[in-house]
Amino acid sequence: xNEVEQSPQNLxxxxxxxxxxxxxxxxxxxxxxxxxxxxGGGIVSLFMLSSGKKKHGRLIATINIQxxxxxxxxxxxxxxxxxxxxxxxxxxxxxxxxxxxxxxLLTVNP
Amino acid sequence: xxxxxxxxxNKVTEKGKDVELRCxxxxxxxxxxxxxxxxxxxxxxLIYFQGNSAPDKSGxxxxxxxxxxxxxxxxxxxxxxxxxxxxxxxxxxxSLASGRIEQYFGPGTRLTVx
Numbered sequence: 001x002n003e004v005e006q007s008p009q010n011l012x013x014x015x016x017x018x019x020x021x022x023x024x025x026x027x028x029x030x031x032x033x034x035x036x037x038x039x040g041g042g043i044v045s046l047f048m049l050s051s052g053k054k055k056h057g058r059l060i061a062t063i064n065i066q067x068x069x070x071x072x073x074x075x076x077x078x079x080x081x082x083x084x085x086x087x088x089x090x091x092x093x094x095x096x097x098x099x100x101x102x103x104x105l106l107t108v109n110p
Numbered sequence: 111x112x113x114x115x116x117x118x119x120n121k122v123t124e125k126g127k128d129v130e131l132r133c134x135x136x137x138x139x140x141x142x143x144x145x146x147x148x149x150x151x152x153x154x155x156l157i158y159f160q161g162n163s164a165p166d167k168s169g170x171x172x173x174x175x176x177x178x179x180x181x182x183x184x185x186x187x188x189x190x191x192x193x194x195x196x197x198x199x200x201x202x203x204x205s206l207a208s209g210r211i212e213q214y215f216g217p218g219t220r221l222t223v224x
Binding site for chain 2: 033035042043044045048086088096097098099100101102103
């Protein structure tokens with residue numbers, strides 16, 4: 001079983017829809033990261049969080065430490081949001097390296 | 111400001127040849143990471159450098175892989191006697207320190223072993 005599980009693996013939405021991507025992890029962590037990768041593009045860090053909720057524009061990330069679960073929400077989705085969204089965790093203590101989920105491929109149709 | 115840069119952006123090599131991949135981290139970033147992204151495995155950790163500490167090599171898949179970081183800045187990942195399963199995108203990331211710190215990723219080097 002992977003240490004970081006994402007769902008769904010693929011997601012297709014219509015422009016304007018509210019999007020939720022889920023991430024569950026099975027290890028102790030110091031932080032959880034949400035990353036974005038456009039086709040053929042590099043990886044961009046969207047959020048890093050260890051508790052609560054963060055918001056940036058139309059993106060919202062939440063984490064529940066007790067339940068070892070995080071969600072990434074996109075409000076008023078747009079075709080330019082089409083990308084792979086990757087959840088990653090950095091371990092507890094001084095463990096710094098990222099362990100990644102397999103990613104969620106989001107396609108937003110106009 | 112300048113982000114993390116990697117070179118070459120693409121590398122095609124024949125099986126059995128050695129390759130060197132280069133990473134220039136963001137100036138002032140003391141932590142540097144190498145990751146690999148392959149179709150079958152997704153993203154996986156390879157090696158980590160932090161300041162003058164001994165690197166964490168726990169993610170290197172075999173002794174054909176090695177990396178060094180000179181002067182606490184530029185890093186080189188070397189793959190000896192390349193195999194077809196080494197074909198992947200090799201990503202470098204850097205951060206100000208380690209732990210609960212955002213990592214900044216480079217554009218990657220796409221390695222194809224024929």
